[in-house]
Amino acid sequence: MIITSAKPLEEILALLKDEDDIFVIGCNVCAAKLKTGGEPEVLEICRRLEGHGKRVVGWALPTAACSVRSFESLAQKNEKINEAHCILVMGCGSGVSTVASVTEVPVYGSNNTLSLGGSSEGKLLSGQCIMCGNCTISEFGGLCSKSQCPKGLLNGPCGGAVDGMCEVNRENDCVWNLIYERLKKIKRLDLLYSIHAPQEHGFK
Ligand code: SF4
Ligand code: SF4
Numbered sequence: 001m002i003i004t005s006a007k008p009l010e011e012i013l014a015l016l017k018d019e020d021d022i023f024v025i026g027c028n029v030c031a032a033k034l035k036t037g038g039e040p041e042v043l044e045i046c047r048r049l050e051g052h053g054k055r056v057v058g059w060a061l062p063t064a065a066c067s068v069r070s071f072e073s074l075a076q077k078n079e080k081i082n083e084a085h086c087i088l089v090m091g092c093g094s095g096v097s098t099v100a101s102v103t104e105v106p107v108y109g110s111n112n113t114l115s116l117g118g119s120s121e122g123k124l125l126s127g128q129c130i131m132c133g134n135c136t137i138s139e140f141g142g143l144c145s146k147s148q149c150p151k152g153l154l155n156g157p158c159g160g161a162v163d164g165m166c167e168v169n170r171e172n173d174c175v176w177n178l179i180y181e182r183l184k185k186i187k188r189l190d191l192l193y194s195i196h197a198p199q200e201h202g203f204k
Pocket of ligand 1: 128129130131132133134135136137144145146147
């Protein structure tokens with residue numbers, strides 16, 4: 001899941017200051033789950049834009065903004081898109097760029113894209129992966145130190161953790177503590193004897 005947060009309305013209005021005849025596209029996957037681009041949020045932004053004097057020609061909620069097949073597939077959901085002079089996408093950056101690839105009109109995004117995360121048991125998990133292009137997560141019990149250790153350490157902890165909490169961000173568990181406990185539980189502490197060479201993670 002791509003983690004997004006909604007931009008403040010003032011910022012969206014500033015983006016759209018020279019625009020009118022706006023078509024709004026939500027995203028019924030990640031953004032809907034995060035309440036940054038599902039149907040209620042789409043209807044709300046339409047209402048608020050109109051409240052600020054903007055004409056909204058229509059809206060659509062494709063399954064995922066990042067997998068829009070074509071302009072025609074969007075028009076099938078709402079042909080009013082043909083009247084649009086610009087499009088506001090309520091998805092992640094990938095959704096915005098995917099929509100931009102199928103239309104000639106200006107495309108804007110209403111969200112900030114924060115990280116690759118997930119959700120489980122009602123909890124939002126952010127920053128689970130930085131898409132480094134060289135995945136080592138299987139060697140660490142399904143936990144990623146590149147994304148969850150602020151120092152991105154690959155060969156064990158820095159030694160600064162206090163009571164299992166990270167010295168950089170004291171509200172977070174030290175991921176290396178979690179990795180150790182996980183590997184111990186699954187009887188794979190042997191994996192910690194492998195030495196990992198430095199990687200340019202984060203810079204593919
Ligand atoms: S090792 Fe790289 S690809 Fe694998 S989860 Fe971590 S950041 Fe993502
Ligand atoms: S305390 Fe743990 S998570 Fe925090 S920087 Fe050190 S090794 Fe990384």
